[in-house]
Amino acid sequence: MDRTGLSRLVVFVTVAESGSFRAAADRLGIAPSAVSHAVSALEDSLGVRLLARTTRATRPTEEGAQLLRRVSAPLGEIGQALRAVAEPGDQPAGPLRITMPRLAADEIIMRRLPQFCAAFPRIELDIRTSDRFEDIVLGGYDAGIRLGESLEADMIAVPASPPRRAVIVAAPAYFARHPPPEHPRDLAGHNCIRRRFDSGRIYRWELEKDGHALSVEVKGNLILPQQELILRAAVGGVGLAFLFEDTVQAEIADGRLIGVMQDWCPPFDGFYIYYPSRRQMRPALRAFIDFFRMSRGA
Structure with a gap:
């Protein structure tokens, strides 16, 4: 050509x-x-x-x-080669495009972002947040961050957080009007706060007990796009919510929320940094992975 x-x-x-x-x-x-x-x-x-x-x-x-x-892949390789040339002496530099959900940005990146920018001032970090599972090759990204259960088999992945757990919670005011559910079948009689992803798909609550996994299509009169909004609605007594445990610890501790059906909420793989297999990794991507990957002692 x-x-x-x-x-x-x-x-x-x-x-x-x-x-x-x-x-x-x-x-x-x-x-x-x-x-x-x-x-x-x-x-x-x-x-x-x-x-x-x-x-x-x-x-x-x-x-x-x-x-x-x-x-897309060959052009990506060309782009990698050009950016590598712009990093003399293997010093991390140049543009670095990363895709991730908003929650990963808040919990993994933003807390340590000032230190990363200070340590690598020549890296131009471009973070895109989306709940869609992006094809990083087609999207022109260097890497992404997603939950381990969402990763494709042909991606290299390194852990960026410990295992996670989601819990079912509601406010005391809600349970004053409704009996707490004890089994997934009981959810049909509850007002569940649902979440719609950027793709338009409404999340089905994923539950498991003794190796028996269920994907439950819950019902309710409120649909929200983000966990933080669902949390506020749950605290307000709107209904049951299915949220990451570490985001509701304070609310459970002070009694604003009560957890139920704990035995149906086992832990699962946390966030991973994932990237396509390439023969030569750019120093900028290596710096990002080494900085934000979960330490062995975490």
């Missing part, structure tokens, strides 16, 4: 990742008309439509998605 074709391919991938021509133009530092021209020229040369354009978003067609899957 000639250089013109390669540059058009880079533009196409950027549009597919960004979701719009204007956003891609901003990332590439060129005019939107130049982005449109490059994509159109690539489509003409291949004889297929690669992007479906609507008034709300731009998404890859089936042919475009197939091409994206084939070229």
